[in-house]
Amino acid sequence: MQQVAIGIDLGGTQVRAALVGEQGTVFAQAEDRTEAAAGPERVLSQILSLAEQVLAAGQPLSVVGVGVSTPGPVDTIAGVASVVPTLAGFAGFPLKAELQKRFAYPVSLENDGIAAAIGEWQFGAGKGRENLIYVTVSTGIGGGIITDGRVVRGRKGMAGHIGHMSVMPNGELCPCGNRGCFEAYGSGTAFALRARSRALTCTETALGKNSAEVHSRDVFAAARNGDALASILIEEEAEILGRGFTSLIHIFSPEIVVMGGGLSHEFDRLQPGIQKYIAQWAMPAFNDVPVIRAALGQNSGLVGAAALAFLANMPPENQPGFSQTSKSRT
Numbered sequence: 001m002q003q004v005a006i007g008i009d010l011g012g013t014q015v016r017a018a019l020v021g022e023q024g025t026v027f028a029q030a031e032d033r034t035e036a037a038a039g040p041e042r043v044l045s046q047i048l049s050l051a052e053q054v055l056a057a058g059q060p061l062s063v064v065g066v067g068v069s070t071p072g073p074v075d076t077i078a079g080v081a082s083v084v085p086t087l088a089g090f091a092g093f094p095l096k097a098e099l100q101k102r103f104a105y106p107v108s109l110e111n112d113g114i115a116a117a118i119g120e121w122q123f124g125a126g127k128g129r130e131n132l133i134y135v136t137v138s139t140g141i142g143g144g145i146i147t148d149g150r151v152v153r154g155r156k157g158m159a160g161h162i163g164h165m166s167v168m169p170n171g172e173l174c175p176c177g178n179r180g181c182f183e184a185y186g187s188g189t190a191f192a193l194r195a196r197s198r199a200l201t202c203t204e205t206a207l208g209k210n211s212a213e214v215h216s217r218d219v220f221a222a223a224r225n226g227d228a229l230a231s232i233l234i235e236e237e238a239e240i241l242g243r244g245f246t247s248l249i250h251i252f253s254p255e256i257v258v259m260g261g262g263l264s265h266e267f268d269r270l271q272p273g274i275q276k277y278i279a280q281w282a283m284p285a286f287n288d289v290p291v292i293r294a295a296l297g298q299n300s301g302l303v304g305a306a307a308l309a310f311l312a313n314m315p316p317e318n319q320p321g322f323s324q325t326s327k328s329r330t
């Protein structure tokens, strides 16, 4: 019988479910707008209903488990949500236990950046690698780290909050409350804000003065039409990302850095600048690490959540690096 896992990607705006095969094939998918303000009970029933939808699409199946990717930081070791900024009422909620009550299959829980890293590692751009860093550059910046063939989870399973590396004293305000985080400079949101403010003082640019209407995609479109300011903004963004990636490369020595998230739609435009920064500023032994685009696109976290369920279902001796973490989990 075909072995499958259910992957759930719980996000602040969308909750998605997929039925995924052992090779990462998505057999069925369903999604809904997250009722983020309605509290955990309502969100959990959304998850259950989506899981039922994708299961109904399949034929005789052996379901190994349910993997859930959740916005963090969440204590996935205890299975308890701390404060999830994008979801109301989740603070202190025993998310894993409540999910397990509702599912007949074993439930695994993972912070979203780590889940996406697992997806790219098992089924995407990092397949077969032992060391990789996944970075999502979107409204925020997040990520996950695979090192020596195992998932880096850290205390409470919260490792990989890459966006909150401090890069500037008293810098720009970050949604986390701190100032000067990498996210506050490198995210798609920060990029659009910078474009808006620079367009206001630039005499010749197609970006216009109606600043609220300038989004990341407009900057890339303007650059394609020869707009000088837009090109400068993109070069600066690539440099900011390159700087952050260089720090990560020095710390973890990955074989590759995998970039996903909304800004990776313009990966071809950003990659040369990112790579140039790394080539110039990483120490010589590190300066050839390639930055590549996430292969699973918007599905890194969704497929990664299912991959997590497959990994959790393996006997401990077969789990890549899972033996250590599963011990610390009990």
Ligand SMILES: [Zn+2]
Pocket: 163, 164, 174, 175, 176, 177, 178, 181, 183
């Ligand atoms: Zn921050």
